[in-house]
Amino acid sequence: MKLNLKVWRQKNNDSKGSFETHTVNASEHMSFLEMMDVLNERLISEKKDPVAFEHDCREGICGACSMVINGRPHGPQQGTTTCQLHMRKFKDGDTIVVEPFRAKAFPILKDLVVDRSAFDRIIQSGGYISVNTGQATDGNSVPIEKDLALKAFDAAQCIGCGACAAACPNGSAMLFTSAKVSHLGLLPQGEVEHTKRVQSMVAQMDEEGFGFCSNIGACEVECPKEISTENIARMNRDYFKASLVSE
């Protein structure tokens, strides 16, 4: 299949970027990133600068890949990362627009690569359970209801990719943050620090320059792990409760 690619090129965060157009011959069995590999191989053979993009596992789990494809973070397929998207989802002759994940808190490093370290700092602000190595009791000492464990697991599936913030017109990180708050807060082990955790993670989110949440729901639609906005509702409730308590 023959494709027309319009790819965003930008030297760094300070320079102005623009689209570059290329045609690529691809096979429908290729993954989207393999199609990008083909483009890069050609650029290199022409002694040109290849398109920079993040990727690593190519299995939909590391959260590195990050492209906005035809206006949608991770492209058109529901619940799928860019690396898991295959060319059979496109048609011969299609024009495909490829851009980086854009959000105020994600500066552009080069081309399609953005700096998502703000997410790490949100986790550092409280996205953990305070237990030192060696302090734990037996793993079966606290039974956890199966459904509860599964709910926590669903939230814990977040891969930290940033599609939610890139999808949100406000550039909000609510889905990411609330997923962590739910994962830990739903489990008995994480309940103890829950209130403090909610407050400090929300504060860090604001400090990083992520926008507010106005319940648009684009985050849930684009999230490759289909993390539910129920987590946002839960976090909002708990945040509200926490502010009442602390006042």
Place this chain on the structure above:
Amino acid sequence: MELKNNVPVGELSEKWTQYRSTMNLVAPNNKRRIEIIVVGTGLAGASAAATLGELGYNVKCFSFHDSPRRAHSIAAQGGINAAKNYQNDGDSVYRLFYDTIKGGDYRSREANVHRLAEASVDIIDQCVAQGVPFAREYGGLLANRSFGGVQVSRTFYAKGQTGQQLLIGAYQALSRQIASGSVKMYNKHEMLDVVKMDGKARGIIARNLKTGSIERHAAHCVVLATGGYGNVFYLSTNAMGSNVTAAWKAVKRGALMANPCYTQIHPTCIPVSGDYQSKLTLMSESLRNDGRVWVPNKIEDAEAIREGRKNALDIPENERDYYLERRYPAFGNLVPRDVASRAAKVACDEGKGVSPTGLAVYLDFASAIERYGKGEALSKGIKNPSSSQIIELGEAVIAQKYGNLFEMYEKITGENPYKLPMKIYPAVHYTMGGLWVDYNLETNVPGLFALGEANFSDHGANRLGASALMQGLADGYFVIPYTIGQFLSGEIRTPSIDPNAKEFEEAEKNVRSLLDKLISVKGNKSVESFHRRLGKLVWEYCGMSRNAEGLEKGRKLIRELREEFYQDVFIPGSADEFNPELEKAVRVADFLELGEVMMVDALNRNESCGGHFREEYATPEGEAKRNDKDYAYVAAWSWSEDGNHKLHKEELTFENVELKTRSYK
């Protein structure tokens, strides 16, 4: 050089406990003054950095990823072993120890393996306390499943995303230490050299990948937890960035590479489909709990399938060869990985492969779906369920256990594995070889430690499923925090290491000249193209089966390829900017050297054991033939520019298990 493994004396089951209680300690006020560099934030590195930070050391932690959470460990699927015996099925620390020694085909060090089995129990407790959402039973207790090579159910899991959940646990523990200031994190920094002063490891040279600047980092000791080197094969199940560079730079500074030829070829991966392919995808071994492996009995049927005239469902039950169940009745589909992989190769070599390339066998869930469906119907009180009801109920059970794997399979292949059996083929997955370390996980370079997949220590010639996660976390949470004290207790009077010392200057120069050399070739071929060619060579001559002639030839071809690389590689851009092609080039340059040493090692080992199968050394039934008299040793290699790589041996002594021919029949 004599290799001292420093295994403490005493009864096997008492060694670790006794050693721990008599070890040298570093007092809290001294810990604050001591700096430790940890390279890597996979399970091994993140758990080590977090725990060392908790203990009060000053830790600097490095990763070439943009976040610690992206380390390759994130992709582990199936599970983690622990000798908890929660299932009351006869498991014990000794049994886990024994299974691991046997699974490794008697090529690992008894004392290390026993310690690993002991630590396994604490790992699960630690992870649960951190909030790792392991799978649970209806009663709220932890669930288990089985993995290959064992007859108990000791694998803990979180759907097919166990590595993700464990790594996030370790990442969160690490994040907590970063927040507290005890760990300073350097993301997107790639270590490109180890700095030695007076023979001890005292720092690293790292390249800031965002800016290209070269940095010196000093510390009292250096811990490498930089993962495995499976990507020397180009196509593997490893993440694209996994590489040998950190370990290889250590080898260049005098550390030894142990058993580099021991690579694990995983039996259940999605087969190769085209030349453009960049990586292979694993289908977790846990699937062999419920999937049955088969090929058609008749070559004509296999041909018809390959040509698209028939599909799996057209082959009646009595015309299928469930070859693992037939050849290994005691373990059936759950034989260890090396055995299952070779059996798949044999079936395909006989012409019974089922994909257009001829390189695939079936992994079929139909029986499991039916079995589970009937069970569900019974427990839901449905009398006389219809067959479509049974299938629906059964598929739901399978979806709960392996849903994400089935989805992944469908996304990649476009086929629905609930309806048609999966097609699978072996692929490179894990490297048992790695930096030689003693009982303290210290390499032969004092102050240089290696953890996780980067070391060679626990899996012998073949690793059992769900044991790498266990080893990474054992090393990081429960071993290194103690054993590092053996070295550091002698360093409490050592002042901060000076990054302006001449050794740092020399190492920095070394790195700069390597980068310049690569950039200035300005040839005509991409880095990727060399990597791909290297991978083909290593797979062809040092893959699932090897022979002396092929290894000699492979070695020669790799040397030629290396020469060509330095004459004709093209790297766009410069060294002082963000430059992913340059990053790849450095890694491929090291793979080109490692690949040669793998062949040398495989050639030296005139026996078959575990993942190392030499065609000359096989039984008439095609099983591996070990030679304990001459090869019960660890082969640790030093690198030499002139090609005379030197072998150093650590004899393996077995005092607690009897060396037997491995049988899974």
